[in-house]
Amino acid sequence: MGIERALADRKGRDFCGLPKETNANSKSRKNRRRQMKMSPVQPQMKMSPVQRLFETCREVFASGGTGIIPPPKDIEKLRAVIDAIKLEDVGLRAEMRYFRKRATHRTPRITYVHIFECEKFSIGIFCLPPSGVIPLHNHPGMTVFSKLLFGTMHIKSYDWVADLHPDTPTVLIPPEIKSSEVRLAKVKVDADFTAPCNPSILYPADGGNMHCFTAVTACAVLDVLGPPYSDPDGRHCTYYLNYPFSHFSVDGIVVPEEERKGYEWLRERERLDDIVVDGAKYRGPKIAEE
Incomplete structure (x- = not known):
């Protein structure tokens, strides 16, 4: 629809102010119009990377919902589109005030x-x-694509250990912490990433569903969530504190010393008074939804 309107406006300007045609001119113009109709269709305007991302998301997540993972071919299709996006494609520059310490x-x-x-x-x-810092948080029932657009970022992510719930008497925790608030998780990623690098993909129960971001340098990360957070649909954003595996005593669980760094305890966190997130208007290429 946007392309059609642009072409219509351009044609209006091109034909505005032309003198009234004579019969001879009219016949000549009709012949040229017939030739135009018979000529190949002119190529359309090039789609912006953001428009392509929107169209691909709309296709990939069309049948999506809580806990529904797109087919592998769709995952790869969207990953490739996200991987091609650059900082300038979304109307941002590394020298903008968003990336400066105040x-x-x-x-x-x-x-x-x-x-x-x-x-x-x-x-x-x-x-x-x-x-x-974007604190440690989850993505319940969601498939998430993240693309570092510039800079260096430390990413730490976790998946729940599915076969163990520490809300049993086997977990010996301090009395001020309720056992239902603490759960064992396996560390999936704990490393620095520098752009350009591959997009990360996390799934409802795999790939590092809980993660936190720490900016080593100024950086920007593109986030695509399918489906997005929704309190009415049970997709709440929950924040966590992390503890070393040795922080709690656990009866009946044996983890070799060299592997203990790969496991941590996560506890729900209620308040985030130390984190401030400002909203900003998107100033990149507009998205045509029709």
């Missing part, structure tokens, strides 16, 4: 640029100044 604030402020959201998926960008 001396007046002790905790670096994070900026979220909202691009699009519907009941099937959401697209947005987190902009972090140096030392900015």
Whole structure:
């Protein structure tokens, strides 16, 4: 629809102010029009990377819902589209104020640029100044694609250990912590990443469903969620504190010393008073939804 309107406007300008045609001119013009109709169709305007991302998300997540993972071929298709996106494609530059530390604030402020959201998926960008942190959080029933657009970021992610629930008497924890608040998780990723690098993909129960981001340098990360967070649908964003495996005593569980760093205890966190996230308007290429 947008391309058609643009062509219509251009044609209007091209034909505006032409003198009234004579019969001879009219016949000549009709002949040229016949030739135009018979000539190959002119190529359409090139689709922007963001428009291509939107169209691909709409296709891949069309039948999506809580816990529904797109087929492998669709996962790969969307991954390839996300991998091709660059910082300038979304209207951002590394020198923008979003990526500078503000001396007046002790905790670096994070900026979220909202691009699009519907009941099937959401697209947005987190902009972090140096030392900015997105705390450890989950993505219940969601498939998530993350693409580091520039900078260096430390990513730590976890999956729940499915065959053990520490809300049993075998877990010996301090009395001030309820056993139902603590759960064992396996560390999936704990490393620095520098752009350009491959997009990360996490699934409802695999791939590092809980993760946290720490900006080593100023950086930006593109996030695609399918489906997005929704309290009415039970997709709440829960934040966590992490503890070393040795922090709690567990009867009946034997983990070799060299493997203990691969497991940590996660506890739900209620308040995030130390984190500030500002919203910012998306200023990149517009998305045509029709």
